[in-house]
Amino acid sequence: MLKIKEGSLQHWAIRIVGFALLALLVIYIPTQSETARIGQFASAFTLIIAAMSLNMVLGFTGQISLGHSAFFGIGGYTAAILIRDHGWSPGYTFYAAAVIAFVVGCLIGLPVLRIRGAYLALVTLAVAVLFPTLLRWKKLEWLTDGAKGIDSVKYDDLPVWPILGELKGRDGRAVFSYWLGLLVLVIVYLVCRGLIRSRVGRSLIAIRDNETAAAVMGVNVTRTKVLIFGISASMCALAGVLATLNSGVVTPDGQFVTLLGSIIFLLIMVVGGAGTLSGPIIGGLVYVWLDNTTRGIGTDSSGVLGFVFGWTDQSPATLILGLALIVIMLFAPTGLMGLLRKLTRRIMTIIPRDISPTQ
Amino acid sequence: MLLDVQDVSVRFGGIVALDGLTFVIKEGDICGLIGPNGAGKTTMFNVVSRIYDPFKGRISFDGHDLLSVPAHRIAELGIARTFQNLALFPTMSLLENVMVGAHSQGSVGFVQAITRIGAQKENRRIRDVSYDLLRDLNLEKLAHHPAAGLPFGTLKRLEIARALAAAPRFLLLDEPAAGLTHSEVDELADTIVAIRDKFKLTVLLVEHHMSMVMKISDQVVAMEFGRKIAEGTPSEVQSDANVIRAYLGGEV
Ligand SMILES: Nc1ncnc2c1ncn2[C@@H]1O[C@H](COP(=O)(O)OP(=O)(O)OP(=O)(O)O)[C@@H](O)[C@H]1O
Ligand SMILES: [Mg+2]
Numbered sequence: 082m083l084k085i086k087e088g089s090l091q092h093w094a095i096r097i098v099g100f101a102l103l104a105l106l107v108i109y110i111p112t113q114s115e116t117a118r119i120g121q122f123a124s125a126f127t128l129i130i131a132a133m134s135l136n137m138v139l140g141f142t143g144q145i146s147l148g149h150s151a152f153f154g155i156g157g158y159t160a161a162i163l164i165r166d167h168g169w170s171p172g173y174t175f176y177a178a179a180v181i182a183f184v185v186g187c188l189i190g191l192p193v194l195r196i197r198g199a200y201l202a203l204v205t206l207a208v209a210v211l212f213p214t215l216l217r218w219k220k221l222e223w224l225t226d227g228a229k230g231i232d233s234v235k236y237d238d239l240p241v242w243p244i245l246g247e248l249k250g251r252d253g254r255a256v257f258s259y260w261l262g263l264l265v266l267v268i269v270y271l272v273c274r275g276l277i278r279s280r281v282g283r284s285l286i287a288i289r290d291n292e293t294a295a296a297v298m299g300v301n302v303t304r305t306k307v308l309i310f311g312i313s314a315s316m317c318a319l320a321g322v323l324a325t326l327n328s329g330v331v332t333p334d335g336q337f338v339t340l341l342g343s344i345i346f347l348l349i350m351v352v353g354g355a356g357t358l359s360g361p362i363i364g365g366l367v368y369v370w371l372d373n374t375t376r377g378i379g380t381d382s383s384g385v386l387g388f389v390f391g392w393t394d395q396s397p398a399t400l401i402l403g404l405a406l407i408v409i410m411l412f413a414p415t416g417l418m419g420l421l422r423k424l425t426r427r428i429m430t431i432i433p434r435d436i437s438p439t440q
Numbered sequence: 441m442l443l444d445v446q447d448v449s450v451r452f453g454g455i456v457a458l459d460g461l462t463f464v465i466k467e468g469d470i471c472g473l474i475g476p477n478g479a480g481k482t483t484m485f486n487v488v489s490r491i492y493d494p495f496k497g498r499i500s501f502d503g504h505d506l507l508s509v510p511a512h513r514i515a516e517l518g519i520a521r522t523f524q525n526l527a528l529f530p531t532m533s534l535l536e537n538v539m540v541g542a543h544s545q546g547s548v549g550f551v552q553a554i555t556r557i558g559a560q561k562e563n564r565r566i567r568d569v570s571y572d573l574l575r576d577l578n579l580e581k582l583a584h585h586p587a588a589g590l591p592f593g594t595l596k597r598l599e600i601a602r603a604l605a606a607a608p609r610f611l612l613l614d615e616p617a618a619g620l621t622h623s624e625v626d627e628l629a630d631t632i633v634a635i636r637d638k639f640k641l642t643v644l645l646v647e648h649h650m651s652m653v654m655k656i657s658d659q660v661v662a663m664e665f666g667r668k669i670a671e672g673t674p675s676e677v678q679s680d681a682n683v684i685r686a687y688l689g690g691e692v
Contacts, residue, residue: 272554275553275554275555275556275559276550276553276554278559278563279548279552279553279559279562279563280543280546280547280548280549280553280559280562280563280566281548281549281550281553282553283532283536283539283540283543284540284543286529286531286532286536286540287529287532287540287543289531290528290529290530290531290532291527291528291529291530293491293527294523294527294528294529295529295540296491296511296512297489297491297511297514297515297520297521297527298515298540298541298543298544298602298606299512299513299514299515299516299543299544299606300512300540300543301510301512302512308550312550356531433583433584
């Protein structure tokens with residue numbers, strides 16, 4: 082087994098090689114893959130961002146939220162309304178969505194985060210259930226277009242980056258979605274990392290591990306919980322903006338705007354590894370991959386699959402996806418990230434830098 | 441007087457856990473707080489750390505009215521404590537546990553953390569201080585080990601290190617010797633005196649190991665049923681008739 086000192090030459094070498102491989106992959110996908118594949122990655126980025134935002138609240142701070150689909154929806158609707166009705170350029174809608182979702186998140190968080198455990202799950206679930214109803218509400222139709230939602234969100238001022246792939250035409254839209262999604266993902270990841278690796282992050286984990294002790298150490302528990310909820314809501318809204326820009330449509334029964342969305346974010350976070358920075362990335366990629374590979378299965382319902390799934394009128398894809406996720410959870414209860422860590426620990430350990438110069 | 445507790449009463453439903461408790465602690469002293477199980481010692485700690493609200497009474501700490509201060513401001517005032525039944529952060533390493541203890545010594549908030557202004561520098565400073573504290577309590581070899589699963593005695597010492605990270609003036613120790621062997625108890629007694637001197641602390645010590653309390657305390661307060669039954673130097677309290685009766689000829 083390899084033992085590597087933190088900050089040593091080898092450690093840096095591993096980091097640089099890893100980063101270079103990642104960069105190559107990131108450039109390879111939009112330049113060499115087919116359009117459908119590029120689009121799948123773009124939607125994976127959206128889901129990863131949403132799962133990352135939930136991870137800050139649930140994975141790191143230990144406060145469950147089933148209401149994140151509402152924040153996703155707030156982002157989606159903010160972008161749609163501002164672009165279609167007010168002629169905003171898409172870039173600025175990110176800022177607007179982030180601010181609106183932050184305020185709404187704090188306003189919801191302030192009363193809600195005093196509740197704990199199963200009750201918090203219930204109250205946030207109510208938020209998720211109420212949100213689509215609110216969108217369909219007659220008195221809000223002037224804003225949300227009611228049940229039919231907002232479609233044809235068009236924008237044509239795409240920036241042209243010649244190196245990053247062809248951006249014109251249909252292909253161009255997928256490539257654009259890819260790079261835009263990646264950009265937002267990187268920003269959100271860096272924000273999360275900055276938070277976690279600081280005094281704030283330590284206080285979040287402290288709240289998760291032992292709220293009373295955290296307060297005794299000087300952590301303002303209520304304030305911290307509300308602020309992280311607000312920040313998380315605004316990150317989730319960015320994912321919603323991306324989804325609207327990618328598809329051009331947002332409706333009250335869109336998959337991620339309803340409770341199902343919250344559950345998918347939760348699933349991605351848990352499968353990837355709750356309370357780890359990169360967990361949602363792995364979870365999101367695996368989810369989208371499974372979703373796409375299982376979707377085609379059993380459409381002709383013949384052979385073994387037809388036999389196995391013949392008893393239900395559900396699409397086999399959903400069931401296979403669910404089963405696959407259960408299997409992952411059985412083999413990796415700490416998520417795929419936990420599994421990955423265990424495996425790398427077999428190969429090498431990073432020895433932390435000797436701290437403290439005294440003595 | 442550093443701590444001035446006046447007529448403090450706490451009720452849990454029908455139970456009166458503290459019943460007009462009054463005592464004072466002089467700056468720099470080690471004050472032993474003794475009493476049979478259920479006397480209200482831990483409740484007293486929880487009142488001082490603002491976890492429980494008394495329905496009657498006043499507490500002043502260094503001139504501040506403690507009962508008007510919220511729980512998260514207590515550390516800033518210089519009050520730190522350990523917990524009788526451990527209240528550590530199990531998923532964090534020992535080092536990180538101590539770093540959380542230094543929360544009140546840092547200033548990086550959400551904006552600085554996101555923009556990374558000064559966050560690295562503060563991390564390094566707090567890491568160094570925390571590592572030194574682990575060394576003071578002979579825990580540095582376990583610095584990167586998660587807190588979960590270590591022996592009780594080790595974790596008790598970790599609680600002391602974490603409390604010290606807040607750079608307190610007043611340290612409350614709730615049964616730090618519980619679960620330790622005889623020689624470890626002696627060692628702990630020396631450690632407590634040493635940290636009192638090194639960090640210029642005032643200590644409130646709850647302990648059932650009478651010999652240890654009597655050896656290192658400057659002053660002892662004895663409680664029973666939420667009330668003070670005796671107070672004075674260790675030898676005075678040891679020979680007090682009420683104390684002897686309360687312990688029914690126990691160790692005292
Ligand atoms: N949160 C609570 N809810 C209800 N009753 C409580 C609570 N905390 C303490 N009590 C009660 O208050 C009384 C005093 O308890 P406390 O824990 O302060 O005693 P103690 O002196 O610390 O005892 P020990 O030596 O066993 O630790 C006990 O009767 C206890 O049952
Ligand atoms: Mg107690």
